[in-house]
Amino acid sequence: MGTLNAANTTIQAAxxxxxxxxxxxxxxxxxxxxGTPFEMNRVMLIRVLATIxxxxxxxxxxxxxxxxxxRFQSAMELAMEFVTVGIAEDTMGKEKAKKxxxxxxxxxxxxxxxxxxxxxxxxxxxGTGVIGLPIVLTLAVYVTYHWAGIAEKGLGGYLKDSLILxxxxxxxxxxxxxxxxxxxxxxxxxxxxxxxxxxxxxxxxLLVLCFSATSFFLFDAANGFQFFSIITFAGGFFxxxxxxxxxxxxxxxxxxxxxxxxxxxxxDDH
Numbered sequence: 001m002g003t004l005n006a007a008n009t010t011i012q013a014a015x016x017x018x019x020x021x022x023x024x025x026x027x028x029x030x031x032x033x034x035g036t037p038f039e040m041n042r043v044m045l046i047r048v049l050a051t052i053x054x055x056x057x058x059x060x061x062x063x064x065x066x067x068x069x070x071r072f073q074s075a076m077e078l079a080m081e082f083v084t085v086g087i088a089e090d091t092m093g094k095e096k097a098k099k100x101x102x103x104x105x106x107x108x109x110x111x112x113x114x115x116x117x118x119x120x121x122x123x124x125x126x127g128t129g130v131i132g133l134p135i136v137l138t139l140a141v142y143v144t145y146h147w148a149g150i151a152e153k154g155l156g157g158y159l160k161d162s163l164i165l166x167x168x169x170x171x172x173x174x175x176x177x178x179x180x181x182x183x184x185x186x187x188x189x190x191x192x193x194x195x196x197x198x199x200x201x202x203x204x205x206l207l208v209l210c211f212s213a214t215s216f217f218l219f220d221a222a223n224g225f226q227f228f229s230i231i232t233f234a235g236g237f238f239x240x241x242x243x244x245x246x247x248x249x250x251x252x253x254x255x256x257x258x259x260x261x262x263x264x265x266x267x268d269d270h
Contacts, residue, residue: 021208026130026201047127050113058109083108083255091259100262103144107137108255111196115247118204119240126200126247131193138193141258149265158265192257199250203243210236 032040061076069077088097088104097104114127128134149158163180164173210232217229 021205021212025125025204025208043125043127043130046117046123046125047114047133049123050117050127051110054109054113080105087252087255088259091256092263096263096266097259100144100148100259103140104255104259107141107258108251111137111251111254112248115200115250118200118207119243119247124204124207126204128196128250129200129204131197134193134197137196137254138189141192141261142189145258145262145265148262152266162265188261192254196250196254199246203239203246206239207236207243210239 026043028042030039030041032038057076061073065073083105084097084101087108088101091097092100111128114133117123118126118129146158149162152158153161162184163177165176165180168176213232214229214236217225217227217232221228
């Protein structure tokens with residue numbers, strides 16, 4: 001009977017003290033310009049703050065560049081070299097990459113800063129955790145690689161190069177052309193946006209779940225259940241460390257795939 005009462009007490013505490021994370025966290029109430037196209041909520045504020053931060057960081061770096069670099073300049077130069085050489089030039093070649101370098105640099109650093117806000121106290125939310133921003137970034141890349149391909153080859157040449165596989169018997173084109181069209185014009189942009197959005201959303205929910213459970217077990221649970229706060233905190237700490245890698249990895253993957261798609265659009269061969 002005592003065990004049953006203890007269980008009931010714990011369940012009642014859970015109902016009143018623990019709230020599992022939900023998708024509602026990504027749609028907070030507006031605090032400015034509600035009901036207008038300029039509506040401002042917590043997620044939008046985080047995006048604005050991250051954008052200002054990356055612009056200021058790059059501006060300060062550019063303004064303070066010296067012949068003999070200090071630690072800050074050296075770190076920024078390494079980061080910039082990683083993007084310009086390690087991503088863009090290694091994927092597209094030095095000459096082709098020059099034209100698209102501003103876009104790739106903006107994409108990488110923008111996504112990195114919008115992602116990392118999920119790990120910053122009092123922000124605790126990725127700017128890319130709501131699908132709107134990944135869609136905007138994807139549309140920028142989508143328009144760029146189709147525009148670049150058409151500018152390089154002309155509309156007819158670009159469509160032919162994108163949809164018709166060389167060396168394939170002509171009856172097979174009846175099947176392959178629709179597949180290539182779906183891949184190039186629908187699947188690629190869809191997966192580009194969903195990959196970034198889903199990783200940021202899931203990571204945030206895991207962090208909130210682990211640390212909310214830790215708070216509940218530590219402060220609200222009774223009858224020895226406080227012990228589980230150690231387990232949930234350890235899980236949350238592990239997820240936090242993993243997310244430090246993922247926020248960089250997702251920026252890298254998005255920038256890399258952008259280069260791959262642009263290069264495929266302007267390449268001479270299929």
